Amino acid sequence: MAKKNHTLKDIAVLAKVSRGTVDRVIHKRGRVSDEARKKVEQVLDQIDYRPNLIAKSLKKHKNHMIGAVIPKKEEGEYWQQCARGIRKAEIELRQFGISLIYFPFSSIQEDFEKQLSKAISQDLDALLLVPIYPEPLQHLFIKLRELKIPVAFLNTNMHGFEQAVFLGQANRKSGRLAGQLMDYMINDGGQGKLLVMHLGIKSGHSTHLAEKENGFRAYFSEKYAHTEIEVLSSDSTSDITDLELHLSDVAGIFVTTSKIHQLNSHLKLHPHIKTIGYDLIPRNIESLKKGSVNILLNQNPELQSYKGITTLSDFLLYTKDIPKRKLFPVDIVVSENIDDFIQ
Amino acid sequence: MAKKNHTLKDIAVLAKVSRGTVDRVIHKRGRVSDEARKKVEQVLDQIDYRPNLIAKSLKKHKNHMIGAVIPKKEEGEYWQQCARGIRKAEIELRQFGISLIYFPFSSIQEDFEKQLSKAISQDLDALLLVPIYPEPLQHLFIKLRELKIPVAFLNTNMHGFEQAVFLGQANRKSGRLAGQLMDYMINDGGQGKLLVMHLGIKSGHSTHLAEKENGFRAYFSEKYAHTEIEVLSSDSTSDITDLELHLSDVAGIFVTTSKIHQLNSHLKLHPHIKTIGYDLIPRNIESLKKGSVNILLNQNPELQSYKGITTLSDFLLYTKDIPKRKLFPVDIVVSENIDDFIQ
DNA sequence: GTGAAAGCGCTAACAT
DNA sequence: ATGTTAGCGCTTTCAC
Numbered sequence: 197m198a199k200k201n202h203t204l205k206d207i208a209v210l211a212k213v214s215r216g217t218v219d220r221v222i223h224k225r226g227r228v229s230d231e232a233r234k235k236v237e238q239v240l241d242q243i244d245y246r247p248n249l250i251a252k253s254l255k256k257h258k259n260h261m262i263g264a265v266i267p268k269k270e271e272g273e274y275w276q277q278c279a280r281g282i283r284k285a286e287i288e289l290r291q292f293g294i295s296l297i298y299f300p301f302s303s304i305q306e307d308f309e310k311q312l313s314k315a316i317s318q319d320l321d322a323l324l325l326v327p328i329y330p331e332p333l334q335h336l337f338i339k340l341r342e343l344k345i346p347v348a349f350l351n352t353n354m355h356g357f358e359q360a361v362f363l364g365q366a367n368r369k370s371g372r373l374a375g376q377l378m379d380y381m382i383n384d385g386g387q388g389k390l391l392v393m394h395l396g397i398k399s400g401h402s403t404h405l406a407e408k409e410n411g412f413r414a415y416f417s418e419k420y421a422h423t424e425i426e427v428l429s430s431d432s433t434s435d436i437t438d439l440e441l442h443l444s445d446v447a448g449i450f451v452t453t454s455k456i457h458q459l460n461s462h463l464k465l466h467p468h469i470k471t472i473g474y475d476l477i478p479r480n481i482e483s484l485k486k487g488s489v490n491i492l493l494n495q496n497p498e499l500q501s502y503k504g505i506t507t508l509s510d511f512l513l514y515t516k517d518i519p520k521r522k523l524f525p526v527d528i529v530v531s532e533n534i535d536d537f538i539q
Numbered sequence: 540m541a542k543k544n545h546t547l548k549d550i551a552v553l554a555k556v557s558r559g560t561v562d563r564v565i566h567k568r569g570r571v572s573d574e575a576r577k578k579v580e581q582v583l584d585q586i587d588y589r590p591n592l593i594a595k596s597l598k599k600h601k602n603h604m605i606g607a608v609i610p611k612k613e614e615g616e617y618w619q620q621c622a623r624g625i626r627k628a629e630i631e632l633r634q635f636g637i638s639l640i641y642f643p644f645s646s647i648q649e650d651f652e653k654q655l656s657k658a659i660s661q662d663l664d665a666l667l668l669v670p671i672y673p674e675p676l677q678h679l680f681i682k683l684r685e686l687k688i689p690v691a692f693l694n695t696n697m698h699g700f701e702q703a704v705f706l707g708q709a710n711r712k713s714g715r716l717a718g719q720l721m722d723y724m725i726n727d728g729g730q731g732k733l734l735v736m737h738l739g740i741k742s743g744h745s746t747h748l749a750e751k752e753n754g755f756r757a758y759f760s761e762k763y764a765h766t767e768i769e770v771l772s773s774d775s776t777s778d779i780t781d782l783e784l785h786l787s788d789v790a791g792i793f794v795t796t797s798k799i800h801q802l803n804s805h806l807k808l809h810p811h812i813k814t815i816g817y818d819l820i821p822r823n824i825e826s827l828k829k830g831s832v833n834i835l836l837n838q839n840p841e842l843q844s845y846k847g848i849t850t851l852s853d854f855l856l857y858t859k860d861i862p863k864r865k866l867f868p869v870d871i872v873v874s875e876n877i878d879d880f881i882q
Numbered sequence: 883g884t885g886a887a888a889g890c891g892c893t894a895a896c897a898t
Numbered sequence: 899a900t901g902t903t904a905g906c907g908c909t910t911t912c913a914c
Contacts, residue, residue, distance in 0.1 A: 203890095203892085204891065204892065204893095205891075205892095213900075213901085214901040214902075215891095215892085215893095216893090216894085216900065217899085217900060217901075220900085227899055227900080228899065229899060229900085232900075246633060247892075248597075248600075248635075248636070248891050248892070249635065250597045250600070250635055250856075250890090250891080250892095251597050251890070251891035251892045252891080252892055253906095254594050254597050254891080254892075254906050254907070254908090255891080255892045255893050255894090255905080256906080257906055291589050291591065369875070373873070373875040375875070376873050376875040380723065380724050380833065381724070383726050415875065470723075490723065491723075513593075525879035526876075527868075527870075528871040530716070530723070532716040532718070532719040533712070533871075536866075546907055547908065548908095556885085557884060558908085558909095559884065559885060559886080559909090562908080562910085563884090566909090570883055570884085571884085572883060572884085575884080590908075591906090591907050591908070593907080593908095594890090594909090595909080596890095597890050597892090598889080598890055598907080598908045598910085599890080600891080601890095
């Protein structure tokens with residue numbers, strides 16, 4: 197038994213009922229007599245029935261629409277990569293009757309609000325979105341919840357949704373990882389203090405950064421009695437012109453944002469300082485190749501958004517379950533393996 | 540135009556011919572009059588026809604069989620992971636009418652020969668295999684080539700096959716990467732020599748190891764005038780008992796195989812020595828967590844074999860192209876991110 | 883050379 | 899409550 201893949205028809209024959217009845221039993225659509233149900237269930241116990249997802253999908257075929265509410269490409273290379281992942285999924289899935297509609301927003305509240313409203317009003321079959329300003333825009337998220345369509349959240353998680361997947365990182369963990377890598381590079385945490393820098397922060401992202409910082413600190417406080425760790429924040433380049441003052445006895449710098457490239461001119465003067473930053477944006481890649489940055493942690497926005505779309509489409513096409521969360525490991529990127537990660 | 544996804548039927552209507560004719564034109568099956576062909580081609584130029592892969596697959600459905608000629612699980616944890624990836628794909632693909640047949644071999648020539656012959660004689664629809672002893676068994680590989688079925692090669696590539704994908708690593712590159720990571724850890728290549736160890740080598744794998752070694756050497760020779768690099772090979776544990784003699788002024792050890800855990804007792808005595816090894820097998824993981832090993836490079840056998848099967852099934856189900864090669868980046872694993880990679 | 887039609891496995895509307 | 903049937907888009911067989 198269990199060799200052949202049984203079909204609904206097989207089961208109907210074995211249970212001596214009609215295909216319709218079998219279907220009703222399997223999908224619990226009711227309107228079946230106990231007697232018939234028992235007969236079918238008996239057969240189902242015997243064999244290992246797996247519905248043919250391809251047939252199911254073919255039947256249901258109704259050109260699914262997935263909306264993507266994501267920051268505009270102009271918002272930075274990170275979001276460009278994110279868009280690339282979505283685009284890749286779009287091309288692959290077109291042949292399966294999935295199409296995408298984009299709702300790109302610039303990161304001001306009004307624009308996000310506008311785009312999300314537009315998306316909500318379009319009765320889509322699923323939605324991928326990067327949720328920002330959740331508090332002031334509660335009413336919108338409530339509306340979204342009421343739609344009861346599957347949602348994929350990128351970067352920031354939201355709760356209270358029935359069918360929702362979160363695609364993102366464990367920020368604290370990546371901070372810890374940065375700690376260990378830094379530790380390896382500065383050779384056992386001894387001499388010199390460390391700098392954690394939150395560069396070019398945009399509103400709404402600060403909790404992520406704090407988590408990274410905490411992880412970084414946690415690593416060192418667990419391993420060494422005390423390592424001196426100083427924190428610097430800034431949302432513009434001007435703030436870091438007087439950075440020089442801080443760099444005298446610094447052994448390593450951990451930048452929690454994608455802006456490590458802003459330090460380039462400083463780092464040239466201090467080649468011994470070990471540096472870890474985030475994200476494979478062109479200017480960082482350049483810095484990595486030139487050696488002013490030692491390690492980049494890649495949060496892999498392309499893969500995340502790609503998986504976001506495929507998770508949704510697996511649900512739409514094959515009624516596969518939507519997992520609660522998909523956490524992606526960060527890639528550790530140095531100049532010797534950077535090529536594996538770009539294109 | 541191009542909004543809706545056009546079907547064969549649509550085209551037939553537009554071209555005022557039958558669906559059969561359209562199909563014949565698209566698939567170049569001949570037996571079409573020039574006149575009819577032109578009409579169809581004209582329509583095809585106008586619209587963007589994308590055949591519905593799901594329908595195609597449903598129609599063709601004929602329980603495809605994929606054979607897997609891979610080392611037995613007893614051959615080591617690496618192959619066990621490999622088997623897990625295949626198993627994962629098997630479970631996922633069962634519902635699409637793909638089934639697998641396993642031909643596990645123990646790594647002696649006779650057994651491999653036997654299993655591969657068996658696989659060849661079973662008229663499978665596709666084959667995944669780990670090719671070893673290609674020279675002495677040329678006749679078998681010639682036979683395999685003649686079968687003209689799609690093949691996925693794991694770990695070692697073979698040439699002259701029409702539909703074949705190679706899934707594996709760029710070994711030299713991973714050696715270079717190990718070089719850079721070592722460089723980072725020993726702080727700029729200065730004091731102390733380095734050891735490259737080929738531990739527990741099995742026949743047939745030595746070119747891989749040499750490539751890794753070369754990459755490692757290349758990194759250092761390009762960066763520093765001269766770094767002293769010593770090489771040690773062994774195919775049994777006994778050879779490394781006198782290792783102690785070599786360890787006096789060693790700064791780092793790079794083990795090109797998965798056997799770095801064999802060094803555990805030695806490393807305890809020299810905690811300052813930095814170590815890089817391969818593969819997430821339990822004893823290595825333990826060593827990593829305990830700190831006697833600093834970095835493990837994960838060649839990701841599970842993902843490789845999984846992708847091997849899915850590449851083949853994408854071809855069988857959806858007639859998607861088979862790429863020439865899929866090279867996987869190695870994961871850089873330290874104790875702080877090991878959890879991301881196990882289970 | 884061409885069109886008509888069956889059928890892959892499933893769902894859902896429609897009879898009974 | 900249950901059985902029958904049409905049809906998703908494609909391939910393939912079979913008449914003509």
